Amino acid sequence: MIPTVTSEDPHPKEIGRVRAVLTGWGYQYGQEHDKGVPSVMSQLFLINRSPHNSDLTTPFFDRVRREDLLTEGGMRTLFAVQRGGAALGFCDPPALRSTSEVVSHAGAPPVWAEWVERWTATTTMTHRSRLHSRAALLKTGRWIAAEQPEAADPAVWTRQTCAAWITAVDRMKIGDYVVRTSSFQERLGQPLQAETKAGLIRAVRVFFRDIHDWEWLPRRFDPIRAFTLPRSINAMIGPRPRVIADGIWAKLLWAGLNLETADMPHGRAGLVYPVELVRAITLTWLFSGQRSNEIARLRLGCVRWQHDGAPVVGNAAQILARDAVCLLDVPAHKTGTAFTKPVDPLLGQAINAWESLRPDQPKRTDRRTGEQVDFLFSIRARAISSGYINSTIIPMLCRKAGVPAADVRGSITSHRARSTIASQLYNAKEPMTLFELQAWLGHRSPESTQHYAKISPNTLTKAYKDAGYFARNVRTIEVLVDREAVESGAAAAGEPWQHYDLGHGYCTYSFFEQCPHRMACARCDFYAPKDSSKGQLLEAKENLQRMLSTIPLTDEEQAAVDDGQASLDRLLERLADVPTPSGPTPRQLLPIIEVRCGDTPQS
Structure with a gap:
């Protein structure tokens, strides 16, 4: 018989103790998870036949989950109740298990699964890498x-087995050899991405390398060579930072700076997270240029202020309004150790606003470093997920800014902001150098930074124009067209009608742009000096049509223009035995000494 609970029973006080802990962590009254606490705890007291928190032990909570003794909503509240009980010392906290951690053994041979679990328990990889x-x-x-x-x-396993596995991975499709396919939706049956194929091959390579090195098995093959990534897959892998277009990025910045309560994510009972928390995460993504995992792992007190090179102490309100520098402490990450970088003061002010309202939270373990730390973005005794930016922040900003959640380069993701900010810093009016940008991004080598520092089309266009490549390699020359010769038909009979103005004379050769003597005319039969009677008669004509012609220059001709007499002498020497359009060479037309001394009229 289940005993009834009366007003004299101690359970209201017991419930109040748990609710006090949850409220201190940020569980607010009136929200759905808090409303269910009294009901769920009352059911737990009845199921356990005791109105005391001290009897809500870890085995009891495990039994409630195993036997599914509560409704779906009650099971969600049970998680918070057990956490509150753990804080009061009555039980252990509920286990937080990621999706990778609960991957089923279904379909895998038992002996293989045993080896996998043994390796997983022994490897020293980071938690995330181990689960993947x-x-x-x-x-x-x-x-x-x-x-x-x-x-x-x-x-x-033999080399033949390894080759068969690599072949299978190369032809594998989404949904092959998995337990559940419901999450793949329309992607089901599509080929795997190259990065996914590489990850599958790499996992088996490391597995066999380790069990051979640990002498669990005798070495029958070299895992490094047997599981070498095929060139066809490796060629498709590489950093692909996708910069967000300036127009879309500007709208996202505007949306982040103008967030209102109505824009925030709402649950059935109101705001999911406080406004200050959401705004701080948003501005951190928009201005810090850090990976989503690093943002989620920022520590309490990660923002520091400096003025004139000295730390700001005491009342900093007046100093912060002037030329204060905001520094952000970034924790150890996948490519390096912890470092400090300057960020926009707007980011620091948003983080300070959240810190002033942040409820006290229990320390949690940083899975990358193993330290017990106070996470900045933590509420209800849980740190914000590293996927929160992709799943919530970016869709919220896109809705407010009126931009699509994807562009021609793909979906807008958290990592694309890192590439966008890096590219803008690299293409600014006073740009960062590559090494300065490397330090700001926290990269271990400048090669990684080069993938992020993309030269914008505007910067590239300006540099191309400044280089003057086209203008440097062409010459514009005035051409006189004798309309009288054309209209009378004399041009058809061979009379010159096209006269290229060389400055010192005219050339009537119709294919002047192909003549090798353009820069060193040798006075062949097609050449007429301006001081000659023929040149004077041409200039006296009134029916001349003037036009401009663009003539491409060779490297030697451009050198003669740029470098002066020495280059011109070398050009004359090279052309001394090249026939002119009329047939004779310059050496035959003039004494060699005149050719070398530049006495020949030149263009």
Whole structure:
């Protein structure tokens, strides 16, 4: 018989203790999760046949989950209740398990699954990498069960088995060898991305390398060579930072700077997170240029202020309104150790506003460093997920800015902001150098920075114009067209009608742009000096039509124009034995000494 609970029973006080803990963490009264606490705890007291928190032990919570003794909404509230009870010392906190952590062994041979779990428990990879590798190895196990059942034990793998696995990965499609396919939707059946194929091959390569190095199995092949990534896959892999167009990025910045309560994500019972928290995360994404994982792992007190090179102490309100410098402390990340970078003061002010309202939170473990830290973006005793920016912040900004969530380069993601900010800093009026940008982004090598520092089309256009490539390699020359010769038909009979103005004379050769003597005319039969009677008669004609012709210059001709007499002498020497359009060479037309001394009229 289940006992009834009366007003004299201690359970209202017990419930109040748990609610006080949750409220201190940021669970606010009136919200859905808080409304359900009294109801769920009352059910737990009845199920446990005791109105005392001290009897809500870890095995009891495990039994409630295992036997599914609460409704779906009650199971969600149960998580918060157990966390509150753990803070009061009555039980252990509920286990936080990621999707990769609960990947099923279904379909994988038992012996293979045992080896995978043994390796997972031993490897020193980071938590995230370990779980990704475990999922890839279990997928390999399902392929083994379907295609290579005799290779269920890693001890019997050979080079032929390795080659078969690489071939299978190269032809694998989305949805192959997985337990559930509902999450893939329209992508089901499409070829795997090159990065995904490389990850599957890499996971098996590291697995066999480790179990050989740890002497769990005798070495039958070299994993490094046996699982070499095929060139066809490797050629498709590389950093692909996709810069967001300036117009779209400007709208996203405007949306982030003008966020209102109505723009924030709402649940069935109101705001999901406080406005100050959402605004701080948003501006951090828009101005810090950091990866989403690094933003989620920022520590409490990560913003510091300096003025004139000295830390700001005491009442900083007046100084911050002037020329204060905001510094952001970034934790250790995938390519380097912790570092400090300057950021826009707007970001620092938003973070300070959130810190002034942030409820006290228990320390949590940073999975990358293993430290117990106070995460900046933490509420209800949980840090904000690294996927929160992609799933919530970016769609919210796109809605407010009136821009699509994808452009010609793909979906707008958290990492694209990093490339966009880096490119704008690199193309600014006073741009950062490559090494300065490397330090600001936190890259280990400048090669990584080069993938992010994209030269904008405007900068490239300006540089191209300043280089003067086209203008440097062409020459514009005035051409006189004798309309009388054309109209009378004399031009058809061979009479010159096109006269190229060389400055010192005219050339009547119709294919002047192809003549090698353009810069060193040798007075062939097509040449008429201006001081000659023929040149004077031409200038006296009234029916001349003037036009401009663009003549491309060779490297030697351009050198003669740019470098002066020495280059011109070399050009004359080279052309001394080149026939002119009329036939004779300059050496035959003039004494060689005149050619070398430049006495020949030149254009």
